[in-house]
Amino acid sequence: MASTLIDSAIFQGIFSSDEMRQVWSDENRTQKYLDIEAALARVQGRLGLIPQEAADEIASHCRVEQIDMALLRRQTERIGYPVLGVVSQLGALCRDRLGEYCHWGATTQDITDTATVLQIREGLALVEADLAAISAALARHAKAHRDTPMIGRSNLQQAVPVTFGYKMAGLLSAIERHRQRLAQLKARVLVAEFAGAAGTLASLQTGAMATQAGLCAELDLAQPLIAWHTLRDNIAEVGTFLGLVGGTLGKLSMDVKLMMQTEVGEVYEPYAHGRGSSSTMPQKRNPISSCYIHAAVSVVRQHAAALMDAMIADHERSTGPWEIEWIVLPEAFCLMAGALKQSRFVLEGLEVDAQAMRRNIELTQGLVMSEAVMMGLGPHLGREAAHDLVYDLCREAVSTQRPLLDLLAAHPEISRHLDRPALARLLDPANYLGQSGVMVDRVLASLG
Amino acid sequence: MASTLIDSAIFQGIFSSDEMRQVWSDENRTQKYLDIEAALARVQGRLGLIPQEAADEIASHCRVEQIDMALLRRQTERIGYPVLGVVSQLGALCRDRLGEYCHWGATTQDITDTATVLQIREGLALVEADLAAISAALARHAKAHRDTPMIGRSNLQQAVPVTFGYKMAGLLSAIERHRQRLAQLKARVLVAEFAGAAGTLASLQTGAMATQAGLCAELDLAQPLIAWHTLRDNIAEVGTFLGLVGGTLGKLSMDVKLMMQTEVGEVYEPYAHGRGSSSTMPQKRNPISSCYIHAAVSVVRQHAAALMDAMIADHERSTGPWEIEWIVLPEAFCLMAGALKQSRFVLEGLEVDAQAMRRNIELTQGLVMSEAVMMGLGPHLGREAAHDLVYDLCREAVSTQRPLLDLLAAHPEISRHLDRPALARLLDPANYLGQSGVMVDRVLASLG
């Protein structure tokens, strides 16, 4: 019986992904504890800090299947943290009291934080794969529609033409920056924690730093300069990274929603039988995935703020702030996995209606080309005179509902310089796409 | 396999409660859908809008045990919402195609919103019960310690004495305001939704308002003046209410944490064997529950912000904002249930060390009584002269580490007016508690 949407038997496939939910599952978290305890035992056995026999025995039991989860729940409720429960069960599994050498010199938070980092590594790998797929889909659309005209909109008003490829390339440029951010933060985040009760490793009278170095090597994590039990900028940075990625996906979903409006109809989320449709309103084509994305990223940006709150950690081991991370990190990752999945789905199957795009450009009967006409007439009439004349004709076109071309062609001052076909060329959006294609090319060229 | 802490097999009892998780479970949500469909059928049967036979048949199948949850997941992933899946399964359970009369005139959001309101009602009842218990515990402490002196602290500096009962009564006054808020918002929130595709109930050509009124009566909910599909102030208000309650619990947990410091030691969370203690550091007594409370309410206040974001709903049925509520409401309620449970636990078993409180007052050897001494000497020396003299002696006491009483008694100008016993009385915190007791009484008297 799940209470959250993320774990809901009904909704889990919508708001998260199986892979990401697995990363943050009880099983995986507990297995990570065991992986770390095993690695620690191996290192300390090798260093001669604990008997090799103990190291071998401990490592042989570090499988989550051997842990009694119901017992672990009771232990956790009593102690407040699950690590000691796991250590106690692990110790009991070992023969000849060799389990006493388990968790040697470690503190609860060492294991918990390092496990979290290992989960973050897995979670970021999933995010990275989705970003790569989204990037590829965007690049494909950018290339395919490099020169497909559509209206550019400013303040939700039709402004001047762009291309659909240009729109996709803009998003692509943002996704690429996120991939760069991810690469940079990994160096800060993928760092182990092994420092003892107050971070000084006093619990190991000999071999302290060697154990730390060895453990980090075993786990393929960087070694910290100093304990980070209450220095949580790295964890919070992961949250802000997810929030920033969410912002870009939110922009994508906003544009898709707006383009799918009945009155616009330029792109559609992939069709699947019954998906996002209504039993009584066949004209509807709901942007279902975009709704999910919008919702998830709205929540995740608040999670980012909560993770910054968690940075206000007191002294050497914090009293409450740490637990904020426990709650928020799994949810932020799981919801982002859902948003990324839905974004991939949208982009990989996006239906683009180039004809509708063209039709919408023509909706104003030429008005959106006024800037182009002003610039085309400038050399003949003078810039300002051209501006004023075209502006007046546009207002006439609006009030009389007549095509701008007709008014332009009928105006003696204009027809003196340009005939109707020349004016029609000025009014052709394909001739006023500016650097759309160049910018698409620049973004595509920047890909690795 | 759960991924969130709320649903975690290990942590669910810590960060939430079984009762609250049940309220927001897949089973209860789905049962609520069925309850509403049954009520709708009953009302429409009674009104003659659908055959009585259909009403009876439909109602007879409205049990969640009859729903195939795996199928429902697939239906939900295809359609985007679970309601139609439930309706379709319910229809199929009915004999003789009587299921066609199910969901008559309703839209998905009608059922979803009304189910949410029913869940909110159950959730608020649990909150209300916890608030009552917390109020009772606070009142008990306020009464018992009405006159137990402890130092009042300002800016984390010892200031002047208060009583522990006064501290408890302050919290009690806030809890009572929350109970008042809860009573007031219920009238706005416990309102059904039944309005059809765009809220106009055009889907029912006859009996529309009668059906709406009847359904509300069946469910014991208020009838809306108008559809609220995209007017979500009420839902957001529930979130802000939970956030406000969280703020008060956070203040409680902050004070408990500070009073449990090794250097302070005035109160303790209830002791349970092994709870919050360390295997190697027997001097530790960790404020475990306070940690959990701190973390939960930090997250819930961000949830409140997300629910306000969800108010930015477009047109007649929103495109994404609604789903924010789906994610956030269950979590906010579940986390608050955990915070309330932990707060009850802390307050109902709180250990109060009145001796330590007295000892801490005396830590500064009288300095915290300087205001009292200034006021006591004022009538003899003049207010300002008394202030300056005492202030100087206090600084001397600090620099020489001598008790203030010694310095006061040794000063000729002072000893001329007051002898050592009289000065000792001025320095007795029990004589400088001001209106602590009166304020406690005022708060207690305000209870119903």
Add this chain to the structure above:
Amino acid sequence: MASTLIDSAIFQGIFSSDEMRQVWSDENRTQKYLDIEAALARVQGRLGLIPQEAADEIASHCRVEQIDMALLRRQTERIGYPVLGVVSQLGALCRDRLGEYCHWGATTQDITDTATVLQIREGLALVEADLAAISAALARHAKAHRDTPMIGRSNLQQAVPVTFGYKMAGLLSAIERHRQRLAQLKARVLVAEFAGAAGTLASLQTGAMATQAGLCAELDLAQPLIAWHTLRDNIAEVGTFLGLVGGTLGKLSMDVKLMMQTEVGEVYEPYAHGRGSSSTMPQKRNPISSCYIHAAVSVVRQHAAALMDAMIADHERSTGPWEIEWIVLPEAFCLMAGALKQSRFVLEGLEVDAQAMRRNIELTQGLVMSEAVMMGLGPHLGREAAHDLVYDLCREAVSTQRPLLDLLAAHPEISRHLDRPALARLLDPANYLGQSGVMVDRVLASLG
């Protein structure tokens, strides 16, 4: 030289209002301190706690013009709070050292909090007036357009018809709930603070509660049951109230933005020469006010979260949380004043294009009336058969781009029962408005 938009010489009129900025100005805050000191002196003079002569002298100098603001800044930077600086300047203004009786028994936070409450009272009065004006404008539109059909939209898809009055009445219902919330919270919020260093009023050996009661009466504020120096639910509630109002204004602005789209064009923000237009794109009509509203309320909902954070106040006088309120409260009020002003401007001058609304309904050539047709044919063909037949014809209409009426009229099974005029009536949105008018009437009837 201002750095914030609220105080900007350029933007202040856009993002706030002069009246609200005045409420939170240095001058008004400082005058409030003085008003309280004057009231305190008057009460204590009356009670004989200080000489009447002192009370009169103090009160006679409580005018902000007499305060040296540059000096006050220096005092504030030294002490950390402005109140003692004001008291010190006030004392110096008094003849014969009568100023010594100023601030008798009060603590800095007493004056600061009570001043804040007085500012909140003024701020809420401005909010209340704007809500009343918005309510009146919405009621006017709801009445005028009770029966003006427009398309209802769900998931940004055209769904079924509603009326514009119905849309306005929905917003009106939310505004009315906000007015109710405001009335209810005033009783909790408009409460004075007068409690001394740790809240016990030990600073007044006689007449403590009488002074408190008298001060509250002087200021027309309620008397607290107990000090609320670190119980900040009331202040946070003001923040959440503003956030909730912001949510509704955000919904209004979202709908206006969407309806002003070039492709939709159903309503317009009031026109003013040059307002929201482009020098080169005459077709543009930017929803400028809606942009401002959107931005302001996005920030204010985060302010609400910050105010809930400020509730985590330690002990008897908090160490940092209090100052969160100092920063956030003025901004939340000022930004909301801007959002309310812009909302009034939009609503009081809103241009409604009923013809465009009708045109948009017809955009799909009848498809949005499919539900109506299904229901109209139900009695003749059976509900399910009617549904399936109409659904198929709708899909044919989409694929062939033909009007639904033509297809319906051409279908033998249908034309057998209903002729073309009867079918046209079914397709007339004015005949499928459901309870739009009834709901409008219900909301209007609920107004006081």
Add this chain to the structure above:
Amino acid sequence: MASTLIDSAIFQGIFSSDEMRQVWSDENRTQKYLDIEAALARVQGRLGLIPQEAADEIASHCRVEQIDMALLRRQTERIGYPVLGVVSQLGALCRDRLGEYCHWGATTQDITDTATVLQIREGLALVEADLAAISAALARHAKAHRDTPMIGRSNLQQAVPVTFGYKMAGLLSAIERHRQRLAQLKARVLVAEFAGAAGTLASLQTGAMATQAGLCAELDLAQPLIAWHTLRDNIAEVGTFLGLVGGTLGKLSMDVKLMMQTEVGEVYEPYAHGRGSSSTMPQKRNPISSCYIHAAVSVVRQHAAALMDAMIADHERSTGPWEIEWIVLPEAFCLMAGALKQSRFVLEGLEVDAQAMRRNIELTQGLVMSEAVMMGLGPHLGREAAHDLVYDLCREAVSTQRPLLDLLAAHPEISRHLDRPALARLLDPANYLGQSGVMVDRVLASLG
């Protein structure tokens, strides 16, 4: 008359800094517009796109002193944005209508965004300088107190000893990561915007990309791959960076507040006469700066969430989200400037009481050394036996209030192996500092 604390005549020096307020002032913003217009004119003159004479004339008037700010306010309120007002005034200042060539091919958002980037560059330079100063102060303390023992605290309980240098080095490691983040994000953020109405630069029929490249070079900003009018991850990243820095400063302020408690008294904010003290409570030493820091960073993390909300930008130029940045960016920078200033003040003048630190370690009469004793006895008694024996003696020490050393020395099993001096050495915190010094050295060695 200012309404915000940032611009308050009383508080501006507390919650912000003059330098940062100057960066975000009306004057500087407007001057940046003019700088960009001048640079644009110069580039376009050089490229022959506009007459050199016009370029010279325009550039000669690009001084904010020539702008009529009152007029600009009126223009801004009419148009909705200030840029066109500035352009119009600038044009009017130019002789012979040469001003017509001003703003050639640019759109309002090009100028606004680029100005914002220039302000961000100035703002980040101030942040960078403060981070460097904070880093230096922390390094100084870390070095000076590399071996100064103090108690490490976990869950606000005394745990095991650390050194004060270790505590400082931990903070230092976080500050260094922030400096790394800042260096990395500059490459993404310090990018100009110049793209025309919908980002395609169609407004320049020739020389579009050359103008863009030239303008970027003039302003020493990077050239964008594509317009970023509605791709705001970079702006939001600046906000999250400030929020992350705030988290670390919040942790610093939390620790200082806790260490300044009357009952702890280990460090003090710098003393200045009257600063943070009470007129009647001479024992108080308020952590004033820490309060300000706490409050500022609480607000800034909410600003970060608002900036992520601003990423949900529609189409080519957004309708409201952009204005969120206008409000939030200046405030986030100004508040952080205040928090950084206060943090520098605290750290550069921090008073460290090493004796008090030692005294606090001894508060529990040896209990905090229990882990050390267990480990010291392990080789003699066996690890587990040592643990159990010491644990029992610790409990006895607590219940009998006797020093642990006495109990250890009196125990026959223990005294057999270790005499009192040897036991005293085990109980000496200076002998149980673990890798504190090594970690300090590692952090210091990592500095450039």
